[in-house]
Amino acid sequence: MKLIIAYIQPEKLNDVKQALFDKNVSKMSVTNAVGCGQQGGYEEHYRGTVVEVNLLKKVRVEVAVNDDFAQSTIEAITGAARTGQIGDGKIFVISLDDCIRIRTGETGNDAIG
Amino acid sequence: MKLIIAYIQPEKLNDVKQALFDKNVSKMSVTNAVGCGQQGGYEEHYRGTVVEVNLLKKVRVEVAVNDDFAQSTIEAITGAARTGQIGDGKIFVISLDDCIRIRTGETGNDAIG
Amino acid sequence: MKLIIAYIQPEKLNDVKQALFDKNVSKMSVTNAVGCGQQGGYEEHYRGTVVEVNLLKKVRVEVAVNDDFAQSTIEAITGAARTGQIGDGKIFVISLDDCIRIRTGETGNDAIG
């Protein structure tokens, strides 16, 4: 089992969700994040001075999948979130030791989907 | 060492916290998240049209524990967060390579608790 | 590759960011979190009664780095975030199976920086 963490542009979330659904990955968790990467940042102006903002708004998507789904999940995310511009985001993949469904107590591969 | 990530119903947080305290697990980190799982979602109404909301408000709890605490932590969370209804949530378990206490620089098992 | 997760005091974020820049680690992701640790908590007062707040505001920093950067990243964070007082925070280190840059599709060590 893998835990796939993707940082994407906020406005791409709906597309990514759709792409995952299309690959039968329908479970995920999403949080707000701010990130700092190659994108550099931008300036905000406030009362005559300039603010260098280099923590940009991102969305963090966490998807736990069984191993055989990992590749297609990554592809789905990559496909939907890519614009080719800096700031598109990153995906991190981590091995999951275990997964438990709280409702039933199921564990492992059965619990994930 | 394990990092245990639990997505639970927001209103269960207090119970989960209490259950963890009872098992001598008193450290944790909590973030807001929205999740999409078997629960499906619900409709919101706004100005005559219907919004299909399938990202439900969840709370994400992260607990790092030593290996011998892992099982009891999972049990505590499962016990406190379970209602038997869809949406109860998931627990993910990851192996931790290391843990450092910033204040003292301690590492490994000593740092975690 | 490692994923380094640090919980720090919110007001230390700028220092930590600077310290990481100084070590050529310029990519990171940040989320808001509340945490409960040795720090205990504090009391809020509201309308004549006391609220025991033991989930304190923290900032969660996630940095993915190549293995040879891991140690210096940890040191940078520790150095910048330490005040010597309870509540300084924790760092967790996880092995990353993979990392993908969404924009280019690069994977592994190339993608991380």
Added chain:
Amino acid sequence: MKQRSKFSLLLPCLVYAAAFAVVFIGLPSTVFAEEAAGISAEMFTVNNVWMMVATFLVFIMHLGFATLESGLTRAKNTTNILFKNISIVAIGILTYTIVGFNLMYPGGEDGGWFGFAGWGLSTDAAGITSAYSEGYTYWTDFLFQAMFAATGATIVSGAVAERIKLGSFLVFVTLFVGICYPITGMWKWGAGWLDAAGFYDFAGSTLVHSVGGWGALAGVILLGPRIGKYVKGETRPIMGHSMPLATIGVFLLWLGWFGFNGGSVLSADAGLTSYVLVTTSLAAACGVVGAIATSWWISKKPDLSMALNGALAGLVGITAGADTVSIESTCVIGIIAGILVVLSVMMFDKIRIDDPVGAISVHLTCGIWGTLAVGLFSTNPDHSIGKQLMGIVAIGAFSFIFAFVLFAIIKAVLGLRVSEEEELKGLDLGEHNQEAYSGFQFFLTQ
């Protein structure tokens, strides 16, 4: 349940519809006002302008209540609270149009217990001249009074917030404002028996605020506390989600009180109106000081929500005697009100009467205090504690029993409280399927 919700809405609608059908409604003659003997057209017009301004100020109190109540409750129930507040204004004006005004001012013989002048609004050409009243036209009279009427109900709204079913609440409000408030109001302001008996309540410490407070108390008793408020013998405060909203509310209420009390002079009489404004402001200022000092003393930290309630406490406290107490007494009344409100909030928490916004402490406790204070401090020798007590008890008994029985009936028929699940997830989603802060993340854990 959906059926019931719809029904609970239909009920008031039907009542209105039916009522309109039988209403004989007069049209204003748009001729210029002919002055009656004794008062010039100019003076009549000034008086009427003043009363219209007062009406605007009382109107804006409803926004004050809306923001105060939503600020002192949780983000997940905000849409629900705002919905209740906008509905209350509409319901208040409409029920007052149909029955309220004519129940409260039935005319006829003085000293009575009950009277009814017929359905709807109607006046003749004299209604817009000083023959009707030296201070205002029939229409100004109606609107000023209608704005008052709705405030009683709003007080209830805050106390029962975060757990009451919307439909049930709307039914309650319709009947409470439409029937209970004007009947007790008539006893004093409609020249009824309490007026004849010498009870004094200048602008409504008892007639408006206590009445609302009794209704709130009845509701809270029947509803029970919010989940998580009293756990294992401890009181766990449930914090309001927006202090700016709460503060906006208190400032607007203070502003509105200038009309509430200033308009209760019922003319623009320069000396009296301006004196009333001074006592009103001073009492509010003293209420703030009293509440800050008390809460700082007790909690070791100055509590904003208490400072805000202190202003309201002072305002409610001075309302009954704003025109008949000295400046010195005003300060005493205000400070005591400020102290009282803090102690009252804590006391009600002790006995597990869960009132999210402190409405009962502000309006009932301080309403009683203010009414008694007339007996203690009035410069008019006709006023006495005994007479004041009589009014407090009579009106309190009637409105508490009315509200309790009404709530009990509604509880039996429609249910009063939302499900536990809905309460936890918030009434915004449960009752409205609509969030108040779309896109924002906030913790639902409390």
Added chain:
Amino acid sequence: MKQRSKFSLLLPCLVYAAAFAVVFIGLPSTVFAEEAAGISAEMFTVNNVWMMVATFLVFIMHLGFATLESGLTRAKNTTNILFKNISIVAIGILTYTIVGFNLMYPGGEDGGWFGFAGWGLSTDAAGITSAYSEGYTYWTDFLFQAMFAATGATIVSGAVAERIKLGSFLVFVTLFVGICYPITGMWKWGAGWLDAAGFYDFAGSTLVHSVGGWGALAGVILLGPRIGKYVKGETRPIMGHSMPLATIGVFLLWLGWFGFNGGSVLSADAGLTSYVLVTTSLAAACGVVGAIATSWWISKKPDLSMALNGALAGLVGITAGADTVSIESTCVIGIIAGILVVLSVMMFDKIRIDDPVGAISVHLTCGIWGTLAVGLFSTNPDHSIGKQLMGIVAIGAFSFIFAFVLFAIIKAVLGLRVSEEEELKGLDLGEHNQEAYSGFQFFLTQ
């Protein structure tokens, strides 16, 4: 683009500067007003006080619009909306100073199509006496009218929100308020041809609200819907980010309407002003009930945003006939307006006219309804549906075409819509580099 933005600001600035250069500006004689024959100094002063109070109330409507519009849109566009609203007030007052007032009230012969009394403000000593008008001085007249003028533009602001370029919008507003509004306004209130033809619009259901609504419609048509609103044949609601702000807005607008309608009596005449306040309130209350019932029926859940729009719908609906319809008719007008606004919002979504705040439904749909209602319900036999229709069509045609052509020219020259990227990230960053809620996290996904 940056160049253009700067240019688009400079344009109005230059216009103002140029205009001032040619303005002959009068100074007030600060002598006490000498009463003209027939009205006492006292009555003149009361009338003028009333009109100044009405002016304040209409002013505060701009805050109402600012909060309503920002509340019903997304957090990422809030700074932009607030910026537009504060700018509109300034632009409205300034253009009205320079040209608007003199276009709208050109004096000269009655029954005309167009007239201009010269640049800027200027009056003689008589301008501050009842010789100018029995109800107000020249200066009060100007300011009251100027506050009206700006509301027309604000209506457009809400409908085109979340996607229009700031600079382009400001240019539009300058010309729309400076030229279009006063010309059509003159047709009726400036004693122009529509007035002569018997068209009646008491306080501006058509002259203010519909004109704004037509401008809004033109803008929305040329702009197209927001990204993500209509996807694959479906309407996806884009929820407003703050219901408290929206509610504050509606209460303030209702308050302001007391001045909007009450001031349109143009004197403090006791009977007429107070009657107008009653019809205004009743229509708003009925609008709330109508909208709640309709939306509850259709959506199965009571919708706060619809309840709020219902109040405004009732207010717009009664504006044309607030002084000439009976209490009974008022209730009918209000309830129908409340129903209409809900259906209209849904209808415009069907035909993909994306109006984030429902401005077109509130101001255009209900503005037309209110104007027609005068023909249906007026107690004055001179009013007729035919004459009302004539006014609706004439003013509608002129203002829609004016707005459409103006928007089209601006679109060609400056561009009308921000880039897709800017729209997704929000106009606060795109147009202003400034967040409205610094430090808060909210989802940008919608």
Added chain:
Amino acid sequence: MKQRSKFSLLLPCLVYAAAFAVVFIGLPSTVFAEEAAGISAEMFTVNNVWMMVATFLVFIMHLGFATLESGLTRAKNTTNILFKNISIVAIGILTYTIVGFNLMYPGGEDGGWFGFAGWGLSTDAAGITSAYSEGYTYWTDFLFQAMFAATGATIVSGAVAERIKLGSFLVFVTLFVGICYPITGMWKWGAGWLDAAGFYDFAGSTLVHSVGGWGALAGVILLGPRIGKYVKGETRPIMGHSMPLATIGVFLLWLGWFGFNGGSVLSADAGLTSYVLVTTSLAAACGVVGAIATSWWISKKPDLSMALNGALAGLVGITAGADTVSIESTCVIGIIAGILVVLSVMMFDKIRIDDPVGAISVHLTCGIWGTLAVGLFSTNPDHSIGKQLMGIVAIGAFSFIFAFVLFAIIKAVLGLRVSEEEELKGLDLGEHNQEAYSGFQFFLTQ
């Protein structure tokens, strides 16, 4: 420290208590006002109504300040700011009751430097007739002036926000409003030496706004900048957390200014009041245009917070001469004020005077400008730059020194600034143990 905090609260309380003990307080005779020779009861009543309305408007400025200041600062200090603002109103009214009013209007001989008419409020039967004044009763006079008094202190509040100890601030405010403001106020409005010398300040560009601004400057100098504002030679803006709150604040302040300036006519004189309202609005509108143009030019992006400050700048600028400058001059004054405020904000940042809300730039810079402008533009030949300068310097010197010494003493005795840790975590937790936005997450990193 806790001890001290408590003490710092007790101090004002004790002062009040002691003062009340010695106050001789008069009671109003509730008889109808008998008109004095020369003015009719009607005119007196109208004048008084107008002045009461103006009082309400000035009162609501305090809500404007509360929302503006909290909007332009960080979410973690919001409770603290709101607490200060509600306290200031209470303290202002109470100190003005006890000493302020009688320090400012001591009666006695004209042309003096200092006078005191005795403790507390008291008047005889004439106080509520036109024998006291043609424009208002004693009580209206007091309340209108009391509302003014508190505004001076509020200005300080914004500038020292986010780092000053609550207790220390409250002590400062009590003495600043209670003693400093009425003394300098008396020099001009109390018929003191500056008045005799021909200095002119219609509604308080100097007497209210500059005085507050000087107090603010003294405080900021002694406090130093907020942590993180000036780092390594660079200015790092610390963004306000809620632009909607800030915008609400500015609109309410503008509204309040109608009473601030309109009421300063001290009667309802139709020509003068309405003219003052027009100059007030025009200056605000021009201030907005001036500030937008300047900030757009400099920053390349239109800055909402500057547009908002521009409105206030125009308002402060016109305050000194609202009744004596032409329409043309008004526009010039407003535009220059709008430009000035932007440059002033940037200049103060250069010299590291950290004023979170721009209070010093708005009230001091533009207050000075407005006072000078009377010398430049007044239509009254008696006014001159020299006399204006004299007033600016005299009042500036006194109030700056008073505030500086007072702050310095408080700093030595109680301490002025919260601990670094408290500043970083926010004063809401540090001073109040109370969050403003419970349940919401926001970044504490700035």
